[in-house]
Amino acid sequence: MTASKAETSVLQKIFSYGVLIVFSLVALFPIWQVLSISLRPGNKLLSTELEMIPSGASFQSFVILFTERDFLVWMGNSAFVSIAVTITGVVFASMAGYGFSRFRFPGKNFGLLSLLTTQMFPATMLLLPMYIMLIKLGLINTYLGAVIMYSATALPFCVWTMKGYYDTIPTSLEEAARIDGCSQFEAFYKIILPLAAPALVITALFSFMTAWSEYIVAAQILQDSALWTLPLGLKSFEASMSTEWGLYGAASIIVMIPVVILFLALSRWLVSGLTLGSVKG
Amino acid sequence: MASVRLENLKKTYEGGKSVVNGVDVTIEDKEFVVLVGPSGCGKSTTLRMIAGLEDVTEGKVFIDDKAVNDLPPKDRDIAMVFQNYALYPHMTVFENIAFGLRLRGFPKNEIEKRVREAASILGIEELLDRKPKALSGGQRQRAAIGRAIVRKPKVFLFDEPLSNLDAKLRVQMRTEISRLHQRLETTMIYVTHDQTEAMTMGDKIVVMKDGFAQQIAEPLDLYNHPKNRFVAGFIGSPAMNFFEGTIAGSQNLVFKEQQGSFQMPVPREGKRRLKSYVRKKVIMGLRPEHIHRPGSRLPKGAKVAATVQVVEPMGNEIYTYFSLGKEEKQYTARFDAAVMPIVGKRLDVLFDTSKAHFFNTETEAVI
Numbered sequence: 001m002t003a004s005k006a007e008t009s010v011l012q013k014i015f016s017y018g019v020l021i022v023f024s025l026v027a028l029f030p031i032w033q034v035l036s037i038s039l040r041p042g043n044k045l046l047s048t049e050l051e052m053i054p055s056g057a058s059f060q061s062f063v064i065l066f067t068e069r070d071f072l073v074w075m076g077n078s079a080f081v082s083i084a085v086t087i088t089g090v091v092f093a094s095m096a097g098y099g100f101s102r103f104r105f106p107g108k109n110f111g112l113l114s115l116l117t118t119q120m121f122p123a124t125m126l127l128l129p130m131y132i133m134l135i136k137l138g139l140i141n142t143y144l145g146a147v148i149m150y151s152a153t154a155l156p157f158c159v160w161t162m163k164g165y166y167d168t169i170p171t172s173l174e175e176a177a178r179i180d181g182c183s184q185f186e187a188f189y190k191i192i193l194p195l196a197a198p199a200l201v202i203t204a205l206f207s208f209m210t211a212w213s214e215y216i217v218a219a220q221i222l223q224d225s226a227l228w229t230l231p232l233g234l235k236s237f238e239a240s241m242s243t244e245w246g247l248y249g250a251a252s253i254i255v256m257i258p259v260v261i262l263f264l265a266l267s268r269w270l271v272s273g274l275t276l277g278s279v280k281g
Numbered sequence: 282m283a284s285v286r287l288e289n290l291k292k293t294y295e296g297g298k299s300v301v302n303g304v305d306v307t308i309e310d311k312e313f314v315v316l317v318g319p320s321g322c323g324k325s326t327t328l329r330m331i332a333g334l335e336d337v338t339e340g341k342v343f344i345d346d347k348a349v350n351d352l353p354p355k356d357r358d359i360a361m362v363f364q365n366y367a368l369y370p371h372m373t374v375f376e377n378i379a380f381g382l383r384l385r386g387f388p389k390n391e392i393e394k395r396v397r398e399a400a401s402i403l404g405i406e407e408l409l410d411r412k413p414k415a416l417s418g419g420q421r422q423r424a425a426i427g428r429a430i431v432r433k434p435k436v437f438l439f440d441e442p443l444s445n446l447d448a449k450l451r452v453q454m455r456t457e458i459s460r461l462h463q464r465l466e467t468t469m470i471y472v473t474h475d476q477t478e479a480m481t482m483g484d485k486i487v488v489m490k491d492g493f494a495q496q497i498a499e500p501l502d503l504y505n506h507p508k509n510r511f512v513a514g515f516i517g518s519p520a521m522n523f524f525e526g527t528i529a530g531s532q533n534l535v536f537k538e539q540q541g542s543f544q545m546p547v548p549r550e551g552k553r554r555l556k557s558y559v560r561k562k563v564i565m566g567l568r569p570e571h572i573h574r575p576g577s578r579l580p581k582g583a584k585v586a587a588t589v590q591v592v593e594p595m596g597n598e599i600y601t602y603f604s605l606g607k608e609e610k611q612y613t614a615r616f617d618a619a620v621m622p623i624v625g626k627r628l629d630v631l632f633d634t635s636k637a638h639f640f641n642t643e644t645e646a647v648i
Contacts, residue, residue: 104295172367175334180428181355181384194371 038062038249061246071251073226074233081143081229082211085150089158089207090200092151097162098188102171112163115156123153124216131220145221146211154210158203165199166192201269205262212259230255283345283435283468284310285331291339292326300326302492303340313462313469315483317476318515323492324472325440331470332361332438344436360429361438364445366421368413368428375409378427399431402461419450426458430465439471443478455481476516480504488512510645513566513638519600522572522612524565525642528558536565536637542605545583548635554648555639563648564640569600571636572614575629582631589622603628
């Protein structure tokens, strides 16, 4: 009986690892392809060979990207817009989520449902009304316009995430803090906010990514090439007759790096369970 | 040190749900008062109103003769220990205990001194560098108590602090809190649903039901002289037995059980009060320890034929559950552990009539 159990366990492990390996390959293949394209010499861009590292590989595309194109400008623009959206998302969602989680007020349920409803519409559907609104506000071709647009699309999800997380933090912690000497707001930022770190990280990542790799909204608002963010810059490699695939690949790899670093740096906060031990359990 | 006074305290939630319906209690300086009652009786809400965590709908809360209704919790000079400990998980035990002192701007060396002192009282000196998740239930509760005592507040509030602990630890912590009260000599208000905790810890007990204080008295007074059927049934374990019946007779009054299972003389001291109840229904209450084995020498015993249904040997005594006649209702007796009653057999038990309590069937008030 023990032997058959051990056999089942080994088979289960083989199966689990098998499935994980297949899915990992499916996920990694496109990245490897892009990397491979970015390293190919100009005459081999459309090659169908499956070499890990193409023959004649060079960093020429990367060098061109930084020396002959405005890549650093686009990157700076993207970073500026994304960081602004991240800060807006974290500040507003952390406070709005707390309000929705802890207080009773008229229109609370309506507000929550309205936020949810906005998520039902595809972003492209909101493009026209938002565009008209931004024209009237004189915010087309400004970073502020892009930040408002991205924040408006990211905030509903962020508020719900924060609210959901606050709901899991016992109110007795704030009550204890208020008795210890905190005001309601002090109890929020000294006790509850540090405990909500995992949700704040998710909110920050989501807000950042909403802006970092977004193209359609950016294409409508940021028309001046000096304001272009990375996706708009990448699009400029596409010409009517030919596309600079080497540069495209190299840029894609570099665009990916900050997000990967961000994920790795914040991964420890993503593991929730910080409240473990605070209350009965 | 302070007294606490509640004047006609009421709490009604949105939607008109009344939880506390007018509580008047005076808690003297250095007194240990227990608010006890079943779930939903309003005891925790009352405590939270004293703490300032709930708004008062009507009435007044006084701490040291000063109305504190409009003061935020931090300005009431109180400390509270919660049922679920409510320790800040991102702080060490030291930081948890020191948190209130830091907020109040105490100097560093004073904080250090006070935290060490509190930890030494509670025996948690070695745990000061640990985070709450690395503590056991009992240690967490000690840390929570440490956080309360370190500020030396006027009033301590305990909201069912032992409910999450196992039975053995609960008994141990019960003694420790009582000892702490003797040592600190501070006013303490303690909420529990456990009547044993109430009886063993309180100088005074407030028994609550449906948002009203049913009776406020010292533990033994409450046990021996309950004001109504609820208090009589709630205080005491196992609970008091209740028998419905009528009062009969003219000179020598007797209580006749309504199914005719038994009748017993009314104790002399109750006769005057029960005279107006002749031929009327009443409820007779008798505690399990006032029902004795056959053969016991009782000057005022009434012999009642019972059938043993369930027997629970507790070691030093035996809880015997029995029925009368063809009734399905069960009653309880506490016998010494000398002889084990046999389940299903008839047993002539003796009711100590001198210990009987009588209640009005409609108002349930004691007669």
